[in-house]
Amino acid sequence: MRLHDALDATVSARPLFAEASKSGAKLSADDVKSINRWTRDNIEADRLVSFPVLAIDTAPTRNGIVYSAESQKASVKAWVGKTFLFNSSGGADHTLAAASQVGRIYRSQLVTTAQGETGTLVWVYSVRGVSQQTDEFIGKIESGILREVSLHVMVEGVNCSICNVAAQDCEKAHQPGQKYGKQTCSLITQGPLEPLEVSAVAVPGSTSARVMSDDDATKLVALREALAPAGVDQLNSRPRNETSIERPPTVFESARDQRLRLSSPRRPRFHGRF
Numbered sequence: 001m002r003l004h005d006a007l008d009a010t011v012s013a014r015p016l017f018a019e020a021s022k023s024g025a026k027l028s029a030d031d032v033k034s035i036n037r038w039t040r041d042n043i044e045a046d047r048l049v050s051f052p053v054l055a056i057d058t059a060p061t062r063n064g065i066v067y068s069a070e071s072q073k074a075s076v077k078a079w080v081g082k083t084f085l086f087n088s089s090g091g092a093d094h095t096l097a098a099a100s101q102v103g104r105i106y107r108s109q110l111v112t113t114a115q116g117e118t119g120t121l122v123w124v125y126s127v128r129g130v131s132q133q134t135d136e137f138i139g140k141i142e143s144g145i146l147r148e149v150s151l152h153v154m155v156e157g158v159n160c161s162i163c164n165v166a167a168q169d170c171e172k173a174h175q176p177g178q179k180y181g182k183q184t185c186s187l188i189t190q191g192p193l194e195p196l197e198v199s200a201v202a203v204p205g206s207t208s209a210r211v212m213s214d215d216d217a218t219k220l221v222a223l224r225e226a227l228a229p230a231g232v233d234q235l236n237s238r239p240r241n242e243t244s245i246e247r248p249p250t251v252f253e254s255a256r257d258q259r260l261r262l263s264s265p266r267r268p269r270f271h272g273r274f
């Protein structure tokens, strides 16, 4: 087991409840205020459930995508207000339907993970007693049955990590996740991400993205603060390690295909659901 996996396995899903979490933490007045920005009526604090989610980090996903620190930094605030989806009806994960909406992101922050990756940490709230579906969702989050998550964003472009050119201009048809000599090809996001949603999924592309315990999320934030002295932006200071990816993906062609479908000539855009 790799260190990364070992660390991941130690994290249990413990949502932060308004009255008191397992660890004794309570939802702060600021959190309640932030959540109530999105409600039409003030919701009683004891009905609110909040849990932190690491939406993504800079480690290559199983699909060979690297969500660059620059892209995450440029879009971290755009996550606030975006929806959290759980398709309880048995259809595919990431089904874009209002019936899947069970929570909303009310806070977001850039963090550094224990592995030294830059990550986007978001806090999601849901409300007890809204429907049987949301109560079931909360129960599944609380019990750790739902833990894996996957983001869905639009991005203006992705670069081939080996050629360091836009993916559509890579003439050697490199495949993300494939090794070429000592290098493993990744597609690296360029420009800001446009967040669309975060979904509970069975098998996420990112090995890091997950529902976190409140205590572990606090540690992430603390680590970020420890690594980044005031006024110093260390986002780009960490050298990338090449990571081998066992499952060769087909994202490269699909990125090209989607560019044709989704792009305008001036602003090619890619869908990413990883």
Ligand SMILES: [Zn+2]
Binding pocket: 160, 161, 162, 163, 164, 170, 171, 172, 173, 174
């Ligand atoms: Zn290439």
